[in-house]
Amino acid sequence: MVHKMSQDHLSTTFAALADPTRRAILARLALGETSVTELAEPFAMSLPAISKHLKVLERAGLIARGREAQWRPCRIKAGALKDVDTWLENYRRFWDESFDRLDAYLQKLQGKEKRHARKQRKH
């Protein structure tokens, strides 16, 4: 059940990301939180159109909005994107050889550290 819920959540996130304007909004918010008016400026879009996109992003947990009545700043939320990253993890080996090499290197380092710690305990 939890698995199914998290799958639906991923679907909502991917659907929200499947739009260039919404990705552009996220890119803008990555620079810092901002008001809806400010956010709308570079898009040549009506405020209601931008608000609709923001609602989709908010429902997907990609952004959060402040509760101040006058100025409701939008900011990026990391959680949903982190879930996408976790999902991608299983596929990374299909393209990222350097990732494998780094992983092997870190395991080797960890091994060395463990041996070193064991040696120090003996002294």
Place this chain on the structure above:
Amino acid sequence: MVHKMSQDHLSTTFAALADPTRRAILARLALGETSVTELAEPFAMSLPAISKHLKVLERAGLIARGREAQWRPCRIKAGALKDVDTWLENYRRFWDESFDRLDAYLQKLQGKEKRHARKQRKH
């Protein structure tokens, strides 16, 4: 123009991923290439329904299909998912502190190696 095209491509990819059945198909294909019939088995879905999902995945560049008339094996393609990973790169700093630490650590290591190389050249 190239930028816009690649944005549309990302939208197509994200839209294709916004479905639990299509993500389950990818997860199966991550284990190895397989025929459509074999792929359909665990889904309790008709072959035409599965074929429709496969077409969406294929159009998004997420899978490729063999050209053999009888047995058209499906296999995963890394390119489109790699593009998602590249897109995510800009947002990773919002959740991955350990990534920052690793990055700092690797830069330190590189620095050490460079100094070491310079020393060796002097000898």
